[in-house]
Amino acid sequence: MSVPTPHNAARVGDIAKCVLMPGDPLRAQFIADTYLSDVRCVNTVRNMLAFTGTYEGTPVTVMGGGMGMPSIGIYSYELFEFYNVDAIIRVGSAGGVDERVELRDVIVGLGACTDSNYAAQYQLPGTFAPIASFDLAAQAVEIGRAMHAPIKVGNVLSSDHFYLDDPQSTKTWQKMGVLAVEMEAAALYMNAARARKQALCLLTVSDLPLTGASLPAEERQVSFTQMMEIALKLSVQTTRTANEA
Structure with missing residues (x-):
């Protein structure tokens, strides 16, 4: 497929090598x-806004990815395959599941369990384990700890369901x-594994669905800012390392 695509009006060269991808396009604009x-x-x-600029003198693109795996699946696939993007860093919110997780924690998703059938397209003779780029994850942890961010590292659950018929089923994880x-x-x-590219998911814990606790709306932006700054610093390191290679 040539660019622009049916979902992205950008042309080759409009998109930086490293892309930050929040779900909400208005957060991309922020x-x-x-x-x-x-x-x-x-x-x-489709109002899926994308912006390219510089951070600390390094090109970076920020683009919305939408809600759910079908949406981010389209946008990330096109970025990897048609726009020559080397790395995508998802920045989003999450509901804390583990009892050690607290509101405002920044989660570095090493792996992503899922109840989705997304991997069926690859026709693998088993179950694929989606994991982050180790280099991105290790650097994100280092940056976050230097910023004294409340970092937690491990597995996340990528669910196809927001409204569950049995809300307590989340507890089984x-x-x-x-x-x-x-x-x-x-x-x-x-998508990153198939394209031989890099990806990482950074999440701010905005609520604890099993207890009902959640951040007030006015506090979410402040908490998310820390995660965004980690991602931006990581994008600079990633781009500069690639340019030096």
Whole structure:
């Protein structure tokens, strides 16, 4: 497929080698407006906004990925396959599952369990384990700890379901040490594996669905800012390392 695609009006060269991908396109705009210099909007198709600018002198693109694996699956696939993107860092919210997880924690998703059938397309003779890029994960942990962020590292659950017929079914993942539940990481990790590219999911814990605790709306942006800054610093390191190779 040539670019632009049916979902992305950007042209080759409009997208940086490293892309930050929140689910909400308005959060992409917030990141661009708050942190990037020389910003230009490179996509508005379906209002899935994408912005390219510079952070600490390094090109970076921020683009919405939507909700759920089918949505991020489309956008991340096109970025990897058609726009020559080397790394995608998902920045999103999550519901804490493990009893050790607290509100405002920043989760580095090493792996992504899933109840989705996304991997069926690969026709594998078994169960594929979607995992993050080790280099991205290790650097994110180092950056986060240097910032004194409340970092936790481990498995997340990428679920196809937001409204569950049995809300307590999420609790069953506790016994396997799953830290938090979200809806996109597994598809992103599978697309990256197939394309031989890099991916990482960073999450801020915005609620604890098993206890009912949640961050007030006015506090979420402050907590998410820490995660965004980790991702931006990581994007700079990743791009500079690739340029030096």
